[in-house]
Amino acid sequence: MTSTPTSTSTPASRVLPPGLDEKQFAEAIARFREVVGEEHVISEPADLAAFHDPYPVGAEPAGGASAVVCPADTAQVQAVVRIANEYGIPLSPISTGKNNGYGGAAPRLTGSVVVNTGARMRRILEVNERFGYALLEPGVTYFQLYEHLLTTGSGLMLDCPDLGWGSVVGNTLDRGVGYTPYGDHFMWQTGLEVVLPEGDVLRTGMGAVPGSTSWQLFPYGFGPYPDGMFTQSNLGIVTKMGIALMQRPPASMSYLITFEHEDDLARIVDIMLPLRINMAPLQNVPVLRNIVLDAGVVSRRSEWYDGDGPLPAEAIERMKRELNLGYWNFYGTLYGPPPVIDTYYGMIKDAFGQIPGARFYTHEERPEAADRGAHALHDRHKINNGIPSLDELKLLDWIPNGGHLAFSPVSAPDGEDALKQFRMVRRRTDEWGTDYAAQFIIGLREMHHIGLFLYDTHDPKARQETLDLTRLLIREAAAEGYGEYRTHNALMDDVMATYNWGDGALLKFHERVKDALDPRGVIAPGKSGIWPKRFRGQSH
Ligand code: EUG
Numbered sequence: 001m002t003s004t005p006t007s008t009s010t011p012a013s014r015v016l017p018p019g020l021d022e023k024q025f026a027e028a029i030a031r032f033r034e035v036v037g038e039e040h041v042i043s044e045p046a047d048l049a050a051f052h053d054p055y056p057v058g059a060e061p062a063g064g065a066s067a068v069v070c071p072a073d074t075a076q077v078q079a080v081v082r083i084a085n086e087y088g089i090p091l092s093p094i095s096t097g098k099n100n101g102y103g104g105a106a107p108r109l110t111g112s113v114v115v116n117t118g119a120r121m122r123r124i125l126e127v128n129e130r131f132g133y134a135l136l137e138p139g140v141t142y143f144q145l146y147e148h149l150l151t152t153g154s155g156l157m158l159d160c161p162d163l164g165w166g167s168v169v170g171n172t173l174d175r176g177v178g179y180t181p182y183g184d185h186f187m188w189q190t191g192l193e194v195v196l197p198e199g200d201v202l203r204t205g206m207g208a209v210p211g212s213t214s215w216q217l218f219p220y221g222f223g224p225y226p227d228g229m230f231t232q233s234n235l236g237i238v239t240k241m242g243i244a245l246m247q248r249p250p251a252s253m254s255y256l257i258t259f260e261h262e263d264d265l266a267r268i269v270d271i272m273l274p275l276r277i278n279m280a281p282l283q284n285v286p287v288l289r290n291i292v293l294d295a296g297v298v299s300r301r302s303e304w305y306d307g308d309g310p311l312p313a314e315a316i317e318r319m320k321r322e323l324n325l326g327y328w329n330f331y332g333t334l335y336g337p338p339p340v341i342d343t344y345y346g347m348i349k350d351a352f353g354q355i356p357g358a359r360f361y362t363h364e365e366r367p368e369a370a371d372r373g374a375h376a377l378h379d380r381h382k383i384n385n386g387i388p389s390l391d392e393l394k395l396l397d398w399i400p401n402g403g404h405l406a407f408s409p410v411s412a413p414d415g416e417d418a419l420k421q422f423r424m425v426r427r428r429t430d431e432w433g434t435d436y437a438a439q440f441i442i443g444l445r446e447m448h449h450i451g452l453f454l455y456d457t458h459d460p461k462a463r464q465e466t467l468d469l470t471r472l473l474i475r476e477a478a479a480e481g482y483g484e485y486r487t488h489n490a491l492m493d494d495v496m497a498t499y500n501w502g503d504g505a506l507l508k509f510h511e512r513v514k515d516a517l518d519p520r521g522v523i524a525p526g527k528s529g530i531w532p533k534r535f536r537g538q539s540h
């Protein structure tokens with residue numbers, strides 16, 4: 001059931017959905033066209049290249065989609081799902097397909113038909129100024145929502161991830177994170193409309209009460225709370241989602257605290273925890289970025305070192321000096337009337353000032369012109385005020401044909417524990433001769449430790465090594481009791497295998513639900529390591 005792998009450098013060959021022959025596939029494509037319109041089904045191999053993983057891993061990248069279907073509304077999604085059930089065609093729903101570092105738009109299972117809900121379902125259905133929420137279709141990007149709020153003179157602001165080109169719905173459904181006080185996107189999700197695997201449609205929360213005036217106001221409704229079952233999942237295709245939006249504050253100020261040494265990590269985290277857990281004075285989701293990540297956005301690796309192996313200590317020191325940054329750089333934003341900002345900033349300085357060598361800068365104190373090292377501070381200031389950006393994309397210029405694979409373990413907000421996790425990853429990146437570009441994204445009681453492994457996407461050896469490194473780290477992290485919050489398509493089985501408490505009780509539960517709701521196994525087989533019965537136990 002494997003198909004011919006395609007590579008990014010050669011023209012794609014046709015792949016078929018597993019189990020279908022050319023004739024059945026052509027028939028199904030014709031049926032899809034009847035539903036969504038001729039031009040809204042893409043089936044030419046050359047046109048499918050846009051739906052490949054932009055940062056493929058493994059010597060031979062996965063084969064990709066057999067076709068892409070672009071429905072215009074919920075009813076069309078239902079019709080597409082019903083046809084897929086007739087033919088047993090695996091569907092891979094995407095919103096905008098910008099899940100880069102985790103597989104992009106590519107399906108987990110080669111030969112799946114991508115359902116591109118974002119292509120035509122791009123309406124902002126409602127922005128409620130008084131209650132502070134938006135109701136969105138899956139194609140609405142952060143940039144689009146931002147423009148809408150701006151042009152309508154809204155007093156609301158959104159929370160975006162580092163890159164603003166993706167879908168608000170898609171990022172939330174993958175449990176992505178942002179950096180304002182509303183940074184935990186799923187926490188602020190306020191109700192879904194979902195097409196189920198056999199084509200029925202449901203609304204969650206108060207949306208199940210016909211005529212409810214509170215769909216986006218109370219997410220839990222009555223009875224079991226299913227919304228989480230539609231995140232990182234293959235149990236449905238979300239066609240509408242509500243998201244809470246905070247009020248734009250009267251003022252805001254961003255700051256950078258630089259810390260000299262790698263081992264400062266432990267004290268930074270221990271000082272940070274009580275300030276964060278109470279949401280004051282650390283009001284937003286702060287980030288602790290290492291020097292390689294900050295340097296990576298404003299320079300190329302060759303400027304600092306052009307040899308093989310990891311960046312030598314001398315090069316790291318030169319980066320710190322020339323960019324006027326620390327090994328660790330802590331970025332946060334304060335919101336409120338100026339006296340609140342002043343008081344909180346004083347508290348932050350008192351607390352972190354205990355660490356020898358800590359230096360403090362506000363975004364106003366380090367204007368960006370002629371100060372490359374201040375670039376991240378200003379980009380954070382935008383993002384933390386709900387202004388989407390694409391600046392971080394420059395990280396991919398660090399090395400030629402740059403791509404990144406994310407290794408994303410959850411870390412306790414405990415100094416010693418965070419230091420242990422940092423050393424565990426660093427030991428292996430050093431051994432692999434690759435760079436550790438990383439950040440800790442600080443939630444309330446946990447940190448997302450994101451290691452971005454940068455590699456040359458045109459080099460099969462580098463692609464394979466990056467995959468091997470990450471696979472090994474997933475295992476090593478699990479041996480220490482750590483798990484990842486999200487992972488690349490190629491590693492989903494590996495990560496799910498580590499969530500195996502109680503003889504794999506969690507995966508067994510997911511499989512039973514999967515088989516009950518999706519008996520034909522058509523929605524995103526293999527997503528998050530959950531395979532429907534017909535593919536289970538095979539290797540894909
Ligand atoms: C980042 C990247 C991620 C993620 C969270 C944050 C930010 C990078 C690619 O994955 O899951 C600068």
